[in-house]
Amino acid sequence: MTDPKDEIVEHLSAMRAFAMSLTRNSALADDMVQDALVKAWTKIDSYKPGTNMRAWLFTILRNTYYSHHRKARREVADVDGEMAASLAQKPDHDGRLQMRDFNRAFDQLNDEQREALVLVGAGGFSYEEAAETCGVAVGTIKSRVNRARKQLVEILQMSDDEVMEATDIVTTGIVTNQKNVA
């Protein structure tokens, strides 16, 4: 019989991705994965072989987040976000600026909405699996996902208008500057 502990390694990448989407900070995310791995290892007996190991690991990961790391997340400066924001970027509509806007909007969702959206929209979890992972009803997950999507649309629609204006101003500025230089 195979040891379920041997399977944990296969989920490391996904654990980091999920942790990152909860904490939005790479150092914190990796600390969280580390804590969750130790916990998973010591309570491996609570894993039922043949069931969804990723969902089981994600449950441990999110419990770690809510019991220890959520507080830390509020305390640490958003280093990754600040770095991304401070990088001078030319506004373009299919590149990184759009991603930066998305990241900002994504950060404004609450934890419960963000995790539901990530599990279903990116992690490939069914609503049922996501509900089990988060310990809530399927209907709750569905409404969190719907609210999260709606909120992202609202935030991005607003920032999209601002970007359009900013792009015009920046472009005009660049053109003016170039004329002056020439």
Place this chain on the structure above:
Amino acid sequence: MKQDRKLSSLEQEIEANLKRVYEDVAKQEVPDRFTQLLEQLRQADKPSTESSND
């Protein structure tokens, strides 16, 4: 109608960016600290007679 087109493309962007946020990390090589940690945990599981001094 222009508004509708804009909205549906925004929704598509959201779905694509959401996957990108997750997959950007999921595709990264897993740092050694995690594979080392699993190895340490495995070593710790073994009876102490099998552990080597290093």
